[in-house]
Amino acid sequence: MSRIGVAFRAFFAALGNAEKARQIKAALAGGALPKIDAAAKTQLPTPSRAESEKPARSEAITLLAALQREARLVDLVQQPLGQFSDEQIGAAARSVLTGCAAVITRFFDLQPVTSSEEGASVDVPVGYDPNRFKLAGAVSGVGPFHGHLVHHGWRATAVKLPTWNGSKDAALVISPAEVEV
Numbered sequence: 001m002s003r004i005g006v007a008f009r010a011f012f013a014a015l016g017n018a019e020k021a022r023q024i025k026a027a028l029a030g031g032a033l034p035k036i037d038a039a040a041k042t043q044l045p046t047p048s049r050a051e052s053e054k055p056a057r058s059e060a061i062t063l064l065a066a067l068q069r070e071a072r073l074v075d076l077v078q079q080p081l082g083q084f085s086d087e088q089i090g091a092a093a094r095s096v097l098t099g100c101a102a103v104i105t106r107f108f109d110l111q112p113v114t115s116s117e118e119g120a121s122v123d124v125p126v127g128y129d130p131n132r133f134k135l136a137g138a139v140s141g142v143g144p145f146h147g148h149l150v151h152h153g154w155r156a157t158a159v160k161l162p163t164w165n166g167s168k169d170a171a172l173v174i175s176p177a178e179v180e181v
Contacts, residue, residue: 057164057171063107066162068175071099107160113153122149 067073076096081089104110113132116122124133124145132153135145164171 056168057166059161061172061174062161062164063103065174066103066107067100070103071096073100074174108156109158109160110154111157113155114149116149116152118149118152120149122147 064074068075073096076092084092114122124135124143124147126143128143128145134153135147136150137147139145166173170176
């Protein structure tokens, strides 16, 4: 468990239980901790399997749900577009793209794969990672390669997706049905 997880558990344990608060205070003071009685330990209630398992949700569903909730992305791509003019589609896409950018910025720290400017001359080493560089044009041999950067690429330096805390039955729901009463 991470230090942050331990800190949260300790905080809530101390908040809800005076005895736990005393034990945590003693541990932080560096004093001797009370010994755990093996017989007492076996008497502690163990959570049932259903209580200990948190509902699972795919991170992809979490991301898609956020893109729908904040940018209405699913609504736009599922909408039959034949009945709308290019101007109407463009106007709708502007707000969707702005919302999508906000979600992506919040969930991922995006940085260019390479610091070179687009159009600059770049060298790609022998044994390059094809997940970092995509070569186009007259490619032959094993390299090294020299060319002009067409696109700097993107990489996530952090992923900050929220943890699902809903029910198991709703784990695959991207957007709830809206009912006006």
